[in-house]
Amino acid sequence: MKSFKNQSGFTLVELIMVMGLLMLASALAIRTQVIEAQRLRADAMGKDIQTYNSAVRSFMVDKGASSVGNYAGVNWLKHAGSCAAGSASKAYLPCGFQSKTKWDKTFVTRIAFTGGDYVGTTQFSPISIGGVVRLDLANRAASKATTTNSANGAPIGGDSYTVDGAGRIIARATTNPGIDPWLRRDGSNSMSGSLNMGGNSISSALDINATRNIVANNNITAARNLRANSSITAGQDIYASRNITAAVNLRANRDISAGRNISATNNMYARDYWISRKGKYASQGVHYMTIARNGNYVPKPACNSSIGSSPQVFVTPVMYSDNSNGRAIGAVQVWASNAGSSWRINIRILVSSGWVSAPSSYRLAAVSTKCS
Numbered sequence: 001m002k003s004f005k006n007q008s009g010f011t012l013v014e015l016i017m018v019m020g021l022l023m024l025a026s027a028l029a030i031r032t033q034v035i036e037a038q039r040l041r042a043d044a045m046g047k048d049i050q051t052y053n054s055a056v057r058s059f060m061v062d063k064g065a066s067s068v069g070n071y072a073g074v075n076w077l078k079h080a081g082s083c084a085a086g087s088a089s090k091a092y093l094p095c096g097f098q099s100k101t102k103w104d105k106t107f108v109t110r111i112a113f114t115g116g117d118y119v120g121t122t123q124f125s126p127i128s129i130g131g132v133v134r135l136d137l138a139n140r141a142a143s144k145a146t147t148t149n150s151a152n153g154a155p156i157g158g159d160s161y162t163v164d165g166a167g168r169i170i171a172r173a174t175t176n177p178g179i180d181p182w183l184r185r186d187g188s189n190s191m192s193g194s195l196n197m198g199g200n201s202i203s204s205a206l207d208i209n210a211t212r213n214i215v216a217n218n219n220i221t222a223a224r225n226l227r228a229n230s231s232i233t234a235g236q237d238i239y240a241s242r243n244i245t246a247a248v249n250l251r252a253n254r255d256i257s258a259g260r261n262i263s264a265t266n267n268m269y270a271r272d273y274w275i276s277r278k279g280k281y282a283s284q285g286v287h288y289m290t291i292a293r294n295g296n297y298v299p300k301p302a303c304n305s306s307i308g309s310s311p312q313v314f315v316t317p318v319m320y321s322d323n324s325n326g327r328a329i330g331a332v333q334v335w336a337s338n339a340g341s342s343w344r345i346n347i348r349i350l351v352s353s354g355w356v357s358a359p360s361s362y363r364l365a366a367v368s369t370k371c372s
Contacts, residue, residue, distance in 0.1 A: 042127070042137040045102040046144025046161075049124065049171050052077075053145070053159055055092035056109055056120040057173035062090070067118060071109045073099045103127050117176040126167030133167040142169050208240075226258075281307060281371070291318065294347040294363035297339060303371035310372050313343050319364040320349055327351040334365045343369075 055077045060067045074097050078086030083095035100106055105125035112119055127134045127141070142161040160172045202208075205221070210228040214220060217235040226232065226240040231249040238244060238252045243261045250256065250264035262268070281304055292298055292315075303309040313336045320332050331350040336343035347363035348355050357363070 038129070038134075038137060039140060041102045042140040043144045045127075046141040046147075048098070048101065049122075049141060049161065049169060050145040050159075051097070052093065052107075053120070053122065053161075053171040053173045056111070056122065056171075057159070057175065059088070059092050060111060060118040060120055060173070060175050064118070065113070067111050067120075068113055069111055071111070072106070075099070101125070101127075103129075115176075117174050119175075120173040122171040124169040124171070128167070135163060135167050138163045138167050138169055145169075145171065232264075281309065288367075288369040290367050292345040292365055292367045294345065294357060294365075296345050297342045298336070298345060298367050298369060299342045301369050301371055308372075312370050312372050314368045314370075315345060316366045317347060317364075318366050320347060327353075336367070 052074065059077060074093055075083070075085045076087050077092040078095055078097070079088055079091035080086045082091065086095065101124055105127070107122055107124040109120055109122040112121075127137045129137075142163050145161040146159075159174075160170075162170050162172075164170060201218075204223070206223050207225045208214060208220070208222045208227070209225075210230070212228070212230045214226070214228045214232045216233070219237045219239070220226065220232065220234045221237075222240040222242075224241060225243045225245070226238070227243070227245045229247045231251065232238060232244070232246045233249075234252045236253060238250070238256045240258050242258065244250065244256065244258045244263070245261075246264040246268075248265060250262070250268040256262060256268065288298070288301060290298065298313065300311040300313075303311055315334045315336050317332050317334045320329070329349050329351060332347070333350075333355070334345070334347050336345055345365055345367060346357075347365055348357040349363075350356075
């Protein structure tokens with residue numbers, strides 16, 4: 001007969017303990033997954049609440065007094081022309097936006113005129129799981145709605161999202177522009193600080209008006225007028241189809257161009273100025289005029305080579321004599337000779353002995369310089 005005394009293995013108690021540990025680990029993993037799924041669901045609910053509350057605010061801004069009333073569901077914010085059950089004149093919400101929350105809860109909105117502004121208050125039913133109201137998930141959804149809709153920690157348009165003692169999420173929207181940190185499309189609020197574009201551009205502007213300075217690293221462009229009560233400064237070009245006006249200085253590292261007038265109380269600095277009525281750049285006009293003596297040097301103007309412009313000089317004799325010799329003068333010559341960054345002015349007269357160049361005090365010429 002065989003003996004089993006020396007054979008080893010798991011006892012029944014050991015097997016039961018291992019199975020119990022595996023079941024516990026599995027239960028913990030499932031619970032973790034359920035909790036994470038609930039949190040993600042609350043986050044999605046918060047985003048939906050924010051989208052809905054933003055639509056309520058837009059509706060109040062558009063409708064004004066006619067927006068006052070009580071509303072259930074979401075069809076009143078959907079476009080009547082494109083959504084099957086929509087009744088709004090425009091799309092405040094997409095057609096697919098659900099009429100219940102992620103936990104299949106309904107909500108109602110009340111719009112009233114309070115303190116000079118329209119206020120929309122929406123009450124969302126509590127989140128309950130297994131008959132237990134989950135304040136933690138409601139607070140998470142409200143927090144997500146605020147985070148999704150915030151700038152520098154301040155909710156847009158005075159929007160607020162709170163949770164009451166019964167677990168209901170209360171979303172509030174208002175048309176008061178004073179507590180809105182964003183620039184509003186209706187122009188009903190003003191900036192309380194500097195506008196930092198982060199290296200981006202301001203596009204499609206009609207008029208640009210500033211109570212102080214207008215400064216840009218690249219171009220400044222307005223479809224109509226550009227005005228500043230102080231200085232206008234651009235790293236490249238300044239352009240307006242009508243007027244450019246600066247109460248102090250106007251400065252551009254490249255071109256300044258206006259369809260009508262350019263004015264600055266103090267100074268204008270630019271590589272060039274375009275004069276639309278003349279169809280020419282300012283540099284193509286007279287740059288410098290003076291009376292020069294024989295042998296004087298006149299500086300060349302800085303011309304805009306990008307338009308093929310180059311320095312030009314015009315010299316006309318205005319006074320000449322033969323000193324005290326009293327000889328008859330048969331002719332006079334004036335010309336400018338190239339001297340690098342300037343021209344040298346030359347004047348001589350023709351007398352009976354030939355061409356002579358007397359002391360500079362007896363030779364004067366009118367000199368004007370410009371760009372071609």
